Amino acid sequence: MATPLEPTKRAYQSTEQRQSATIEAVVHLCAEQDPSTLTTARIANEVGLSQGALFKHFPNKNSLWKSVAGWVSEQLTQRVFSVADQHKHADQALEAMFLAHIGFIARHPGIPRLMLGELQKPGNGPAKRIVRETLTNYRQKVISLLNLGIEQQRVTPTIDADAAAVLYLGAIQGLVAQGMVGGDIRSLEKIAPRIFRIFSACFQEAPNAPQA
Numbered sequence: 001m002a003t004p005l006e007p008t009k010r011a012y013q014s015t016e017q018r019q020s021a022t023i024e025a026v027v028h029l030c031a032e033q034d035p036s037t038l039t040t041a042r043i044a045n046e047v048g049l050s051q052g053a054l055f056k057h058f059p060n061k062n063s064l065w066k067s068v069a070g071w072v073s074e075q076l077t078q079r080v081f082s083v084a085d086q087h088k089h090a091d092q093a094l095e096a097m098f099l100a101h102i103g104f105i106a107r108h109p110g111i112p113r114l115m116l117g118e119l120q121k122p123g124n125g126p127a128k129r130i131v132r133e134t135l136t137n138y139r140q141k142v143i144s145l146l147n148l149g150i151e152q153q154r155v156t157p158t159i160d161a162d163a164a165a166v167l168y169l170g171a172i173q174g175l176v177a178q179g180m181v182g183g184d185i186r187s188l189e190k191i192a193p194r195i196f197r198i199f200s201a202c203f204q205e206a207p208n209a210p211q212a
Contacts, residue, residue: 030110
């Protein structure tokens with residue numbers, strides 16, 4: 001009989017499985033509504049739990065948001081950085097990382113809203129600290145690749161690596177903002193290569209200027 005078996009199936013879900021399902025539900029819901037308006041009741045309903053059961057896995061909303069921010073940080077850095085590390089040449093690594101990041105956002109459109117929402121919160125809560133640390137590490141990764149590109153003579157030595165890293169992240173954020181305005185985040189993967197080509201023009205070796 002199917003009905004009596006259903007509670008048994010749910011009872012066998014481990015704590016880790018329910019935590020993982022809850023985190024994924026939050027990321028999914030953030031694509032549909034403002035994260036600041038997302039209630040624990042809405043989250044619990046999404047994963048088929050009561051609020052009481054939800055709080056057995058996450059003592060409060062702050063602990064849930066911290067876990068979500070940690071998941072986002074881990075997924076983003078693992079997926080994006082690992083793609084970059086597959087390339088020997090720094091300029092190719094930068095492009096691969098850029099495209100992988102946009103692809104990750106296209107598959108998880110709630111993440112930009114979640115990260116921006118945390119950064120806009122007052123104070124310096126655990127989730128906000130994780131988001132800020134993630135963005136700092138990301139920026140350092142870009143800077144290190146630009147410096148490697150200089151060593152490999154594939155990036156102009158006159159580049160301002162710090163400013164270029166800001167521009168790199170700004171290009172991604174601008175693309176995401178445009179996707180949110182247009183209501184079609186998934187289309188960003190088509191335009192991302194064109195945007196990166198424009199960015200890459202700033203670090204390519206310029207031709208020798210004619211001598212006066």
